[in-house]
Amino acid sequence: MENKHQSLTGQLNINIPLQATEKVAADQHDLYVLVKECIAQSRSAQKKLYDLYSPAAYGIIKRYMFGNEDAAKEILNDSFYKIFTKLDQYSFQGAFEGWIRRIVVNTVTDYLRKNLKNDQVTKEVQPEDGFTDSGSLGNLSFKELMQVVQTLPEAQLAVFNLFVFENYPHKEIAGLLDITENNSRWYLNDARRRLKDKINLLMQQ
Template identity: 40%
Template sequence: MTETLDNIIRGCQAGDSRAQRELYVLFKDKMFGICLRYAGNFDDAQDIVHDGFVKIFMKIGQFRFEGSFEGWMRRIMVNTSLEKYRMHCQVININDFTKEIDNTDSSDFSTEISARELVRFVQELSPRYRMVFNLYAIEGYSHKEISNMMDITEGTSKSNLSRARAILQEKVRKYFSQTAKIK
């Protein structure tokens, strides 16, 4: 952690509004990117970021300079996103999940798929499948952590991930078979 960031954090812990502004400017874009994967749209992502920063500033006194500050903030943003999910029972966009789809046998496919199409496929998943897929494949949480966050069993988390992958792989296969017929 840089000395400058340490000073900003200490300022935030002391309630310095200038330090809070600096911290917000320093991390808002990264945190927005995280929240956008969970939000249904741009406005929802902004709301989550706002709520997350409010929580960060309320809890910053608990940060003990052990481990990554950015990781600590990220966890708060993900938890804020999960709270919004629980309140509204809907989950949102995933922007980067191509590595999960790589398990699909693409040797027969003679065309490429756009990121926009992949995002659309994930958006078509049920809210629970999307949440589990995002937490596991994108955020790197374990099934045990997901089960605790979402109040489901580990087995349900594993099952939801397996079903989400199967659905996505089928959507990719259909997409490629349809685009191959067009060419």
């Protein structure tokens, strides 16, 4: 667990794949049939696909919309509307889970771009301050760490999620959220500073 903590807070190179709740796509033929039936407007096939992939999709959305259930449900509905309308564009060349994930994340960022209060950040971007106190991190469970992450302000939380969990570079984050690359770097550094302070405080309790 210590290595995961260091990866999350120090190196920031976590990659968490979206997984279905059942092994639906283990066989490529089964996936092909399911997708084709959805394209043909089979309600039962669409329900099956939704039931299989919506829990994981909702989990991704909740990382960005913590405490805002209404917005999370709205984004989930919008995501699956896009998934069903774009299924004919899926080429079966890459992982279906990754294809769904990209749509979900893009839908989240569409919402954030419209709703984030984007104050222009004029502060100088400081060098990234990774968390190096592995002893403290080793005493903190991953669940506790994620609870701390969810306390970040919305802009910092959005940038942190995109950088850490989606592995997006600052240039892409800036485009997705309609902010500057400098904004993105500042929000990430501020998020890491806030997390470090909160974790240190938690360790003192």
